[in-house]
Amino acid sequence: MTSDVHQIISQVYKAKKDSHAADELISAYMPFIKSETARFLNRPPDQSDDELSIAMFAFYEAIKNYSRLRGSFLKFAALQIKNRLIDNYRKEKKNKGQISLDVNDDDKTDLKETIRDEHDDYAENELRDATKQEIEELSAQMTEFGVTMNDVAENSPRQKRTLEICQKAVSYARNNPEILDDFLRTKRVPLAKLAEGANVERKSLERHRRYLVAVLLICTNGYEIMRGHIMQVLKGGEKK
Amino acid sequence: MKYIVMECHEGYALLMDEESRVLKAANLRYEVGQHITSPVLMNCADEGERKISFYVTRFAAAAACLALAVTAGSFYYSRNFKTHSTVLISAKANIRMDLNKKGEVLSLSGGDSKANELLKEYVLSRKDKISVARDIIELETSKGYYSEDDVPDLYIKAEDAEEYNSLKEEFETGFNDTQINVYEYGTPLAKVPEAPAPPETKPANDAQKPEAPQPPDNTAEPPAPPKPAENGGPAAPAAPGTPVAPVPPGEVSPPAAPSVHGNDPAKPAESGKNTVKPNDRIDPPKPEGPNAPQPPAPKKTSYVSVPNETADANTLLTAPAPPAAAADINIEEPREALPGQGANSLLPEPEVPKAAAPAPEQENYTLKISAPVTGPETAEEKSEHLQVPETASVRIRVLALQPNNTAPKTGTKAPAPEAAPKVKAPAP
Numbered sequence: 001m002t003s004d005v006h007q008i009i010s011q012v013y014k015a016k017k018d019s020h021a022a023d024e025l026i027s028a029y030m031p032f033i034k035s036e037t038a039r040f041l042n043r044p045p046d047q048s049d050d051e052l053s054i055a056m057f058a059f060y061e062a063i064k065n066y067s068r069l070r071g072s073f074l075k076f077a078a079l080q081i082k083n084r085l086i087d088n089y090r091k092e093k094k095n096k097g098q099i100s101l102d103v104n105d106d107d108k109t110d111l112k113e114t115i116r117d118e119h120d121d122y123a124e125n126e127l128r129d130a131t132k133q134e135i136e137e138l139s140a141q142m143t144e145f146g147v148t149m150n151d152v153a154e155n156s157p158r159q160k161r162t163l164e165i166c167q168k169a170v171s172y173a174r175n176n177p178e179i180l181d182d183f184l185r186t187k188r189v190p191l192a193k194l195a196e197g198a199n200v201e202r203k204s205l206e207r208h209r210r211y212l213v214a215v216l217l218i219c220t221n222g223y224e225i226m227r228g229h230i231m232q233v234l235k236g237g238e239k240k
Numbered sequence: 241m242k243y244i245v246m247e248c249h250e251g252y253a254l255l256m257d258e259e260s261r262v263l264k265a266a267n268l269r270y271e272v273g274q275h276i277t278s279p280v281l282m283n284c285a286d287e288g289e290r291k292i293s294f295y296v297t298r299f300a301a302a303a304a305c306l307a308l309a310v311t312a313g314s315f316y317y318s319r320n321f322k323t324h325s326t327v328l329i330s331a332k333a334n335i336r337m338d339l340n341k342k343g344e345v346l347s348l349s350g351g352d353s354k355a356n357e358l359l360k361e362y363v364l365s366r367k368d369k370i371s372v373a374r375d376i377i378e379l380e381t382s383k384g385y386y387s388e389d390d391v392p393d394l395y396i397k398a399e400d401a402e403e404y405n406s407l408k409e410e411f412e413t414g415f416n417d418t419q420i421n422v423y424e425y426g427t428p429l430a431k432v433p434e435a436p437a438p439p440e441t442k443p444a445n446d447a448q449k450p451e452a453p454q455p456p457d458n459t460a461e462p463p464a465p466p467k468p469a470e471n472g473g474p475a476a477p478a479a480p481g482t483p484v485a486p487v488p489p490g491e492v493s494p495p496a497a498p499s500v501h502g503n504d505p506a507k508p509a510e511s512g513k514n515t516v517k518p519n520d521r522i523d524p525p526k527p528e529g530p531n532a533p534q535p536p537a538p539k540k541t542s543y544v545s546v547p548n549e550t551a552d553a554n555t556l557l558t559a560p561a562p563p564a565a566a567a568d569i570n571i572e573e574p575r576e577a578l579p580g581q582g583a584n585s586l587l588p589e590p591e592v593p594k595a596a597a598p599a600p601e602q603e604n605y606t607l608k609i610s611a612p613v614t615g616p617e618t619a620e621e622k623s624e625h626l627q628v629p630e631t632a633s634v635r636i637r638v639l640a641l642q643p644n645n646t647a648p649k650t651g652t653k654a655p656a657p658e659a660a661p662k663v664k665a666p667a668p
Contacts, residue, residue: 057266057267060252061283128271128275131273132273135272156261170260
């Protein structure tokens with residue numbers, strides 16, 4: 001029993017740093033996640049239920065937030081799952097009384113089919129495929145820089161002031177293509193030039209170096225969809 | 241805000257928002273490259289923030305515990321170990337009993353050596369205050385400090401009246417078989433420990449300033465000679481070798497009985513003829529004609545009160561000075577007033593020698609004026625200012641006085657604190 005507890009804790013601490021280990025731990029504890037979801041829903045969850053996805057996400061949050069001081073991991077994870085599901089229930093409660101388009105009526109006709117669909121599924125699928133291709137290219141290029149998407153996610157600035165500093169540096173790099181060329185050639189972020197040119201603290205840029213790698217790569221040629229997605233914010237950084 | 245799904249994992253998805261941040265969210269069956277609008281974002285706190293909040297929480301908890309402990313400790317100390325009331329058991333050996341808020345005896349302390357000696361024999365061990373008070377009274381009785389007939393006095397000093405009343409009731413209830421007197425600490429003693437001291441007959445030369453006499457009524461009878469033992473005030477001085485005569489109407493009584501005449505020193509100045517200021521020149525009455533009756537030999541010395549603001553600093557050079565008058569002019573008057581002068585014109589007895597006695601047309605008077613000698617002006621200079629020219633029909637001898645705190649030049653220390661100009665009228 002004690003060895004099992006120690007094994008779980010060691011797996012959790014390993015999953016904190018390794019995303020693959022986290023995925024494996026989530027897969028290993030899917031029955032636990034389903035049981036907690038079923039306890040909340042008072043029914044066994046389907047694979048298509050949002051509650052199950054949220055419960056899995058809550059389990060991942062529990063992995064990231066757990067420490068030995070918090071006691072047993074499974075109890076902590078169960079509490080996290082329950083709280084998340086309650087939050088989601090309260091959020092969805094606002095939409096109570098609305099009818100889902102997917103629900104069949106008595107005459108076995110979907111409501112979705114009764115209204116005009118303005119979405120162009122074909123264009124949407126094309127956009128999704130193109131975006132996916134860009135993301136795959138970006139991920140591959142980031143690997144050359146020794147950066148993964150998970151690293152970028154964990155290294156992204158959270159405070160608005162820090163985000164503005166990074167955006168200033170990225171805007172300065174976009175206005176000076178030689179910096180981007182130098183960045184692609186050397187595969188190193190020119191922090192000194194960015195800090196000097198954008199008149200920001202180098203220390204702040206160093207803290208978010210991996211994030212800067214991803215954004216500077218997006219700002220180079222290619223990645224038009226993603227660049228268009230973040231361009232509005234980058235223009236705001238240029239104005240400042 | 242729109243998000244692009246960057247990566248999909250088993251339990252979460254990576255999304256890029258329009259601010260170029262990459263965030264983690266719940267994977268609600270997303271696909272990479274999908275544009276979404278309302279994800280369930282992760283609220284994962286930063287590791288550093290979590291550490292800070294953890295330490296802040298610990299520090300706050302420790303501070304709260306410390307504050308709680310200090311509060312509880314101070315409350316416990318105030319209730320159990322702090323002296324809230326005191327009971328003084330009065331006898332020849334005064335013993336003080338300190339009580340806490342609950343009324344328990346904290347300590348016993350003695351006010352003198354007897355009490356300390358008594359307390360050496362007594363062991364205070366978890367007894368209530370009534371028992372302790374009983375034990376102490378018994379101990380004092382056994383030592384002979386109390387007799388059987390004496391009623392012990394307990395003086396209670398409490399923080400408020402309610403506590404005092406409570407303690408008083410407890411002691412009176414506890415001593416129901418014994419008679420005790422319970423007083424509040426600070427009230428006068430029931431027993432007078434010492435007999436009143438006899439009044440001093442010493443002339444008042446201390447800080448106690450006698451009251452200045454009021455101007456007497458002209459029609460009033462001369463008061464009796466002052467009795468020094470009546471009010472403990474200064475005795476009226478008498479001229480050496482001369483009996484003290486009653487004060488005639490129009491003159492003030494001696495300061496030995498100042499309370500009879502009131503205490504307003506400004507009133508004598510308003511009486512006009514009856515008062516003499518220190519710098520006033522006093523013209524002695526002249527006998528009218530050769531058949532004018534000779535003034536009898538002076539028998540006594542009477543005093544004329546003169547208000548003098550600087551009287552404290554003055555002393556008479558010539559002894560004896562009136563002891564208590566604010567500013568007196570000592571006129572050695574004849575036995576009877578001169579005819580036609582009324583009661584106010586009392587002639588002083590001349591002190592000049594008989595050989596130098598002037599003719600009746602030129603009489604010699606000695607006017608002794610008490611005036612302050614302040615500043616660089618010496619007594620002689622002051623005398624010069626007050627010198628009467630030789631051409632005057634009256635010769636006035638002026639003597640300057642010294643303040644109290646400076647010894648006169650003659651070396652004699654005058655006892656009176658106030659100025660008393662003294663006018664001696666020679667016999668015509």
